[in-house]
Amino acid sequence: MNEKVVTVKNLQVTLDVAGQPLYATRGIDFDLYQGETLAIVGESGSGKSIAMHALMGLLPAKSQVSADYLQIFDRDILSLSKKELQQVRGRQIGLISQDALSALNPTMRVGKQILEAAIAHQHINKSDAKKKVYEQLSAVGIAEPKIAYRKYPHEFSGGQLQRIVIAMALISRPDILIADEPTTALDVTTQANILKLLRQQQKELNLSVIFITHNLAVAANLADRVAVMYAGKIIEIGKTREIFYNPQHPYTWGLLEAVPENKVGNDQLFTLPGNPPDLRFPPKGDAFAARNPYALAIDFNQEPTFFKVSSTHFAKTWLLDNRSPAYEPPVEIKERWQQFEQMTEGRKFYD
Numbered sequence: 501m502n503e504k505v506v507t508v509k510n511l512q513v514t515l516d517v518a519g520q521p522l523y524a525t526r527g528i529d530f531d532l533y534q535g536e537t538l539a540i541v542g543e544s545g546s547g548k549s550i551a552m553h554a555l556m557g558l559l560p561a562k563s564q565v566s567a568d569y570l571q572i573f574d575r576d577i578l579s580l581s582k583k584e585l586q587q588v589r590g591r592q593i594g595l596i597s598q599d600a601l602s603a604l605n606p607t608m609r610v611g612k613q614i615l616e617a618a619i620a621h622q623h624i625n626k627s628d629a630k631k632k633v634y635e636q637l638s639a640v641g642i643a644e645p646k647i648a649y650r651k652y653p654h655e656f657s658g659g660q661l662q663r664i665v666i667a668m669a670l671i672s673r674p675d676i677l678i679a680d681e682p683t684t685a686l687d688v689t690t691q692a693n694i695l696k697l698l699r700q701q702q703k704e705l706n707l708s709v710i711f712i713t714h715n716l717a718v719a720a721n722l723a724d725r726v727a728v729m730y731a732g733k734i735i736e737i738g739k740t741r742e743i744f745y746n747p748q749h750p751y752t753w754g755l756l757e758a759v760p761e762n763k764v765g766n767d768q769l770f771t772l773p774g775n776p777p778d779l780r781f782p783p784k785g786d787a788f789a790a791r792n793p794y795a796l797a798i799d800f801n802q803e804p805t806f807f808k809v810s811s812t813h814f815a816k817t818w819l820l821d822n823r824s825p826a827y828e829p830p831v832e833i834k835e836r837w838q839q840f841e842q843m844t845e846g847r848k849f850y851d
């Protein structure tokens with residue numbers, strides 16, 4: 501098995517919202533292995549971004565964070581100083597977020613911004629660094645890198661800006677790339693191109709990637725494994741094939757049913773009936789119970805633990821307990837399988 505690059509065990513983040521605690525992540529466990537892409541999917545507010553911010557030591561002031569393990573390689577993130585965290589973020593983790601513009605300084609030429617990122621984290625002289633910037637711009641598909649180097653952010657389109665942010669995130673050759681909804685703000689065609697670029701860079705640089713998305717079709721397109729989050733917890737995790745073809749949690753069924761019609765780039769938001777719970781007052785039992793047509797009486801009182809579906813697939817639902825009554829997953833799920841097969845055509849999954 502490949503080397504483990506991230507270890508997260510029992511990660512709990514409590515935010516302070518106007519003096520009141522908000523339980524944004526409520527005990528998350530996952531690992532990330534060298535060279536794999538793990539997608540974290542879930543509705544808005546499920547805690548995906550907060551979990552990643554905790555991993556990068558970037559939580560808002562007044563947040564409380566605890567974990568049994570929160571490690572990048574063997575470094576314990578919670579015990580690092582501010583300066584050490586900055587080094588980890590520069591050298592070991594690259595970040596791409598939804599809003600490319602906010603990652604860039606509008607008053608500074610883009611080449612210089614990437615150059616500064618290169619110099620900050622590597623022992624490299626300016627002229628070598630400049631050469632690297634040209635190479636990196638070209639690697640992410642920016643034509644005429646020497647001309648692009650001298651331009652300002654507003655002179656680029658949204659898709660080109662996202663390519664520039666990817667160049668900046670990768671210039672220091674991080675081991676891990678965190679991509680937080682990097683294509684959400686883009687049109688369908690540009691979105692598909694950026695996903696293709698990310699797949700290509702991931703392969704070339706053997707990056708370990710955490711890809712946050714609310715769109716399961718995007719996850720199907722590029723992840724090796726998928727973790728499904730709901731109300732601050734991971735409720736199902738497995739290889740992409742297992743999550744798509746053998747999903748076990750009714751919430752995952754709901755997400756699969758809510759995938760927009762047959763298009764990777766169609767990025768509408770989920771339309772599951774009902775709303776997630778208010779994380780200032782997390783419910784007792786399975787947090788999905790109130791929206792779950794398959795809920796059992798026990799779901800409202802007692803939280804399920806992870807049930808093992810395979811050595812790589814786990815789901816937190818009482819339906820998997822051998823005392824649960826017989827049930828059939830919704831027929832729509834089966835109808836979706838063919839569709840996913842088309843979407844993921846040509847993809848190689850880890851087996």
Ligand SMILES: Nc1ncnc2c1ncn2[C@@H]1O[C@H](COP(=O)(O)OP(=O)(O)OP(=O)(O)O)[C@@H](O)[C@H]1O
Nearest residue numbers: 515517524543544545546547548549550551560779
């Ligand atoms: N800076 C903040 N201050 C207060 N509450 C916050 C802050 N950031 C996030 N939250 C809350 O924490 C919870 C988890 O948010 P988070 O951004 O991690 O969700 P998400 O799954 O990434 O959603 P999205 O897809 O919308 O980014 C939500 O209830 C959100 O409202």
